[in-house]
Amino acid sequence: MLKVNDLKVEIEGKSILKGLTLDIGAGEVHAIMGPNGSGKSTLSHVLSGRDGYEVVGRSITLDGEDMLALSPEQRAWKGLFLGFQYPVAIPGLNSSVFMREAVNAQRRSRGESEYDAMDFLSISREKMKLLDMDESFMSRAVNDGFSGGEKKRNEIYQMALLEPRLAILDEIDSGLDIDALKVVSDGINKLRSPERSLIMVTHYQRLLDYVIPDFVHVLSDGKIIRSGGRELALELEKSGYGWLEQDLAAAE
Amino acid sequence: MAASQTNQQLTDRYDQQLVAHQAQLPGDGAVRQHAIKQLTAGGLPNRKTERWRYTRLNRVLKQDFGPSHQSAANKDDIDSLVSELTNQLGAQESALLVFDQGSFRADLSQVSDLGGIEFLPLGEALSCGAVKLAESRDGTARAFDQLNTALVADGSWLKIPAGKQPKITILVLAGAAHEQTNYWRLVVDAQSLSEAEIDIIYLGNSDDQAYHSNNFIDLQLSAGARLVVNQIQLQSQQAFHVAAMQVTCQRDSFFRGHLLALGADLARDDVDVYLAETGASVQIDGLQLTGGSQHADLHLTVEHQAPYCNSHVTHHGLFSDHGRGVFNGRVHVFEGADGTDSEMQSKNLLLSERAEIDSKPELEIYADDVKCSHGCTVGDLDHDQLFYLRSRGLAEPQARALLLHAFAAASFSEFAGPWADYVARHVNQKLDQLSHD
Ligand SMILES: Nc1ncnc2c1ncn2[C@@H]1O[C@H](COP(=O)(O)OP(=O)(O)O)[C@@H](O)[C@H]1O
Ligand SMILES: [Mg+2]
Numbered sequence: 001m002l003k004v005n006d007l008k009v010e011i012e013g014k015s016i017l018k019g020l021t022l023d024i025g026a027g028e029v030h031a032i033m034g035p036n037g038s039g040k041s042t043l044s045h046v047l048s049g050r051d052g053y054e055v056v057g058r059s060i061t062l063d064g065e066d067m068l069a070l071s072p073e074q075r076a077w078k079g080l081f082l083g084f085q086y087p088v089a090i091p092g093l094n095s096s097v098f099m100r101e102a103v104n105a106q107r108r109s110r111g112e113s114e115y116d117a118m119d120f121l122s123i124s125r126e127k128m129k130l131l132d133m134d135e136s137f138m139s140r141a142v143n144d145g146f147s148g149g150e151k152k153r154n155e156i157y158q159m160a161l162l163e164p165r166l167a168i169l170d171e172i173d174s175g176l177d178i179d180a181l182k183v184v185s186d187g188i189n190k191l192r193s194p195e196r197s198l199i200m201v202t203h204y205q206r207l208l209d210y211v212i213p214d215f216v217h218v219l220s221d222g223k224i225i226r227s228g229g230r231e232l233a234l235e236l237e238k239s240g241y242g243w244l245e246q247d248l249a250a251a252e
Numbered sequence: 253m254a255a256s257q258t259n260q261q262l263t264d265r266y267d268q269q270l271v272a273h274q275a276q277l278p279g280d281g282a283v284r285q286h287a288i289k290q291l292t293a294g295g296l297p298n299r300k301t302e303r304w305r306y307t308r309l310n311r312v313l314k315q316d317f318g319p320s321h322q323s324a325a326n327k328d329d330i331d332s333l334v335s336e337l338t339n340q341l342g343a344q345e346s347a348l349l350v351f352d353q354g355s356f357r358a359d360l361s362q363v364s365d366l367g368g369i370e371f372l373p374l375g376e377a378l379s380c381g382a383v384k385l386a387e388s389r390d391g392t393a394r395a396f397d398q399l400n401t402a403l404v405a406d407g408s409w410l411k412i413p414a415g416k417q418p419k420i421t422i423l424v425l426a427g428a429a430h431e432q433t434n435y436w437r438l439v440v441d442a443q444s445l446s447e448a449e450i451d452i453i454y455l456g457n458s459d460d461q462a463y464h465s466n467n468f469i470d471l472q473l474s475a476g477a478r479l480v481v482n483q484i485q486l487q488s489q490q491a492f493h494v495a496a497m498q499v500t501c502q503r504d505s506f507f508r509g510h511l512l513a514l515g516a517d518l519a520r521d522d523v524d525v526y527l528a529e530t531g532a533s534v535q536i537d538g539l540q541l542t543g544g545s546q547h548a549d550l551h552l553t554v555e556h557q558a559p560y561c562n563s564h565v566t567h568h569g570l571f572s573d574h575g576r577g578v579f580n581g582r583v584h585v586f587e588g589a590d591g592t593d594s595e596m597q598s599k600n601l602l603l604s605e606r607a608e609i610d611s612k613p614e615l616e617i618y619a620d621d622v623k624c625s626h627g628c629t630v631g632d633l634d635h636d637q638l639f640y641l642r643s644r645g646l647a648e649p650q651a652r653a654l655l656l657h658a659f660a661a662a663s664f665s666e667f668a669g670p671w672a673d674y675v676a677r678h679v680n681q682k683l684d685q686l687s688h689d
Contacts (some may be wrong), residue, residue, distance in 0.1 A: 015481075050639050075434065076645035088636045092662030093654060102644035109645070112617065205607065 001026050001063060001197055002047075002166055008057030009039075009046055009222075016042045019057065019221035024166070025248040027194040031208055031233060032201045034219035035241045040201045041085055043219070044170040048082040049075050061168070077109035079165030083155040084174050085201075090142040095154070098142050099124065103161055127160040131187045148175030149184075156187040167191075173207040185210030206238040218244055261296040262313060263382060269318070270402050277405055279378030283385040287401035294392035298450035303393040306578040306610045307549040312492040317433045317464040333455075334423065337674075346419035347371075353426060354434040355406045367418040369448070373490055373519040374407035374437055374438040383409050383439055386470060396520075398495045400468040401433050407437035412477075414445040421671065422450060426465040427488045431687045435465040440470070442477040442505075449480040451671050453496070456488030456515060463488070465516075473505035473682040475529070480508040482667060484675055487516035489544075496522040501561075503534035510664050512675065513548045514682050525563070533562035539663035540568070541679070542575030542607075543686040549578035556584065556619075560591040568663045569600040570656065571607035571687040582614040585622055592622040601659060602628045603686060633659075656683055 002024040016039050024030055033041050045052050045134035047060065049072035060067040062078055070078070090098070103123075104114040116125065128135065131153045143151050152172055159167050169188070173181055188211050190199065200211060208216070208230065214231040217224045218241070226244055228231065236244070270288050274281055277397050296313065334350055349371070350360040356373035363371060377383045388398040408422060426434040441446065454465060465487060473479055487493045493516040499507050502547035525534050540548040554563040569577040581596045598611045613626035633655050641651035660679050667675060 042456045048643050050643075052635075061376065071648070072639060072642040073645050073651075076643060082643050088634075090640070090655070090658050092638050092658035092660065092665055096642075098641070098654070102641075102646055105647065106645040141662075144278065162644065198310050203330065 003059075004047075005061075005063045006058035007043075007046070007055070007060065009042060010054045011042070011052065016053075016222055017046070018225055020219075021223065022217070022224070024197050024199065026165075026197060028209065028215065029192065029198040029200065029213045031213040031216045032199060032219055032224075033203070033205070033216060033233065033236060034091050036203065038219045039222045040203075040219055041170055042115045043199055044082055044085075044199075047168055047230055049220035073105070076162070076164075077106055081162055081167040083152075083159060083169035085170040085174065087143050087155055089144045089146070091144045093142045094135050094138075095140055095142050096120075096124065096138040099158060099161055102158075106162060107162060118202060124161060127157055130160055130190055131157050132158060132183050149177070149180035152176055152180070152184055153187070156184055160174060160187065160191055163196075165172060166197045166199070168196055168201065169217070170201045172200070172203060173202055181207065182210065205233045208233045222246055257312070259298065262296055263292045266399060266402065270382060272402065273405075278375045279385050282388055285400045286578035286592040287388050289399040290388060290390055291395055291398040291402065292389070293626060294395060294398075297392050298386070299516075301392045303551060303580070306576075307518070307520055307547065309518075312464065315431050315462055315464075315492075315638075317431050317492075329358065333425070337423070339522055340481065344374065346421055349422045350407055351407070351422070351424050351436055353428055353432070354404070354436045357466045358407070366420070368413045369417050369420070370411040370413075372409045373437065374409050375405055377409035377439075394496075396466055397468055397496050399519045400437060400466050402494075403433075404435040404468070405467075407439070409439045409441075410450075411443065412440045412446040412448045412479075412579070413443055415447065416473045417446060417448040419449045419451070422452045424454045424465075424467065425457075426450060426454065427459070427461045427463045427491060428661035429463070430461045430462065433466055436465070436467045436633045438467075438469045438474065440479070440480045442471065442473045444474040445476040446474075447484070448563060451482045452484065453671075454483075454487055454493065454515075456486065456491050458488070458572070460488055460490045462490040462492070462517075464492045465494070469495065469497040471497065471499045471507070473501045473507055473532075473678070475501070475503040475505060476506075477502075477505040477629065479506075482510040482512075482664075482671070484510075484512045484514070484671075484678075485516065485519060485521075486514055487519070487560065489515070489517060489546075491516040491518075493519040495520075497524070499523070499525045499529050501525065501529070501534060503529035504531040507534045507536075508666075509534070510667065511536065511538040512679070513538075513540045513542075513550065514678060516548070517546060519546075519548045521550045521552075524552070525552075525554045526557060527555060527563065530558045530559050530560050532558065535564045536563075536566070537663045537666075538565075538567045539570075539577070539660055539679075540577045540579070541570050541660065541682050541686060542577055543682075544571040545574045547576045547578075551578075551580045553582040553583075553584065554596065555586070556592045557586045558591040559589050559619075561589065562593045563595070565596045566663070567596075568612070568659060569598070569609050569611070570683075570686065571600070571609055573607065574604075575607050575686075577609040578609070579609070579611040580614070581626070582616070583626070585615075585617040585619050585623060587618040587623065589619045590621040592624065593621060594622070595622045596626040598628040599659075600628075601633065601656070653683075653687065656687065660673065667677065
């Protein structure tokens with residue numbers, strides 16, 4: 001479904017992604033692991049169309065269609081979702097208004113009828129239950145004054161409402177205590193389906209105890225240096241990233 | 253010197269107005285005489301007056317503003333306006349005080365819901381001696397306060413007793429006749445441990461009359477008082493609006509202010525907060541929205557005179573077309589005011605290349621142990637916020653529109669009750685107008 005082929009990305013002339021290749025099939029869950037600064041967020045942002053990045057090499061395609069030509073909203077309409085590592089606060093914008101507009105914008109793009117306030121309310125209640133969220137939350141401004149855990153729950157709640165075909169979750173586990181991690185992982189697991197692919201970007205293997213991936217890739221210095229099954233994550237947990245990086249240096 | 257002659261002529265004219273009306277003006281005439289002397293000595297602000305540097309008065313002083321006399325002609329209009337407003341607001345349980353061209357309109361007001369609050373029309377309060385006209389501050393910069401002191405005939409006097417009191421809405425209607433000045437004054441005595449909320453709506457006439465609305469608000473908060481004042485300025489497009497607000501906070505009292513400037517051709521607000529005793533705190537949010545050739549100026553000063561006082565001020569400005577804004581936020585921490593905690597932010601968006609904001613936070617600190625921060629931003633919408641919305645599938649124009657509304661709405665997100673929707677509607681209307689300028 002998603003194919004990333006030899007992707008090279010620069011920021012202000014500095015090379016960040018140095019030839020990255022990924023192939024993600026429908027319904028698969030991929031974990032991308034890597035130390036801080038290896039380019040995980042850069043990859044997430046480039047996939048979802050943020051500006052400020054210069055793509056200098058090769059391609060990203062979704063079902064064969066060139067993604068790089070599309071705006072962030074067009075990518076969202078195609079079913080892409082990014083769960084942010086650092087969700088931004090928007091004081092003054094009501095969460096419920098925001099999400100209703102977002103869901104309706106996506107429905108319009110597919111030629112479906114829009115939800116009115118009542119329809120939306122009942123759907124959003126249902127999704128909030130998935131994440132054990134309090135309803136008062138919908139009357140608050142987007143991420144404004146939210147704790148770390150609330151922000152991450154909010155990301156998954158948004159994913160539940162938007163029902164993407166491909167979700168990229170950028171360090172959805174960071175800043176969560178173990179209870180919050182369980183709630184968020186439960187939510188993610190409930191959203192798994194044969195039609196929905198997931199990319200879990202993480203620094204730690206802990207998340208992968210709760211959301212079991214089909215594939216694990218290790219990103220280091222802008223390249224995927226090793227791919228494997230779930231056992232690769234466990235191996236990393238034991239030996240750390242240094243082990244693989246040394247391995248790589250020895251091979252060169 | 254042509255300019256100073258004009259100034260002289262103007263102050264003479266005000267002097268004559270006082271002489272002509274003195275017999276009808278309530279209260280102690282000496283304070284009024286003194287105010288005219290202050291005005292004559294300093295003159296009206298001109299381009300050399302520091303506090304008026306960015307706000308030129310040429311365009312309004314050309315007009316021959318005389319004192320207003322109530323015109324009977326538009327009474328029906330006002331009646332329907334007030335009933336329309338109260339209908340819109342549904343069953344309004346709070347008290348409503350209506351002022352028309354500066355004078356109290358008992359027929360349109362609802363004073364039965366005042367709870368324990370004592371109310372008198374200011375004219376009566378001055379006549380019977382319940383309150384005295386306070387002397388104005390000296391100096392050219394305060395010329396309009398002096399003018400108000402000299403010529404104000406009516407307004408509102410409120411004495412708020414301890415305990416939680418009902419909400420009060422005050423409608424200040426202006427602009428019934430061309431080139432007239434409406435003087436209005438509010439005096440509030442918030443007694444120890446009182447708790448109240450006052451919404452002040454300045455509303456212009458729908459015709460585009462050029463008029464001058466001169467308002468002065470004096471708020472006294474005794475120990476432990478909590479007072480919320482929401483000031484919503486919706487004057488007509490050709491109006492010249494001046495409002496001065498003076499807030500004095502005694503021990504452990506708390507003042508919360510919202511100041512929304514949406515209307516008028518030229519609007520000037522002066523807010524002076526005196527944190528006079530230990531533990532007093534103030535939180536103020538200001539919003540300016542200007543388009544066309546509108547000009548809005550907010551001068552806000554917080555005087556930290558005592559230790560362990562807090563002040564938090566946030567100013568939001570949104571300017572389009574040739575719209576201009578001025579924000580001067582000054583925090584002055586006195587010697588010995590240790591434990592001061594002060595924060596001041598000014599955030600501005602310019603929607604056109606011809607729009608302009610002059611924003612200046614000023615800090616003057618004479619105490620050692622203080623926490624003071626201030627900042628000012630001017631620019632376009634936040635990139636991270638824009639990307640966040642677009643990544644959820646909102647097309648760029650819609651994402652921008654939502655962020656503009658959010659930017660403005662952040663200034664009055666704490667509003668509750670019937671006026672919140674009314675204000676939100678006005679802000680939204682204004683924003684739609686601004687984004688199409
Ligand atoms: N806006 C930016 N400007 C300059 N360098 C950046 C910017 N964003 C990220 N980088 C650099 O790109 C590299 C990868 O960053 P990032 O993708 O955030 O890594 P990760 O998410 O894996 O921690 C780092 O060296 C970082 O310093
Ligand atoms: Mg990252």
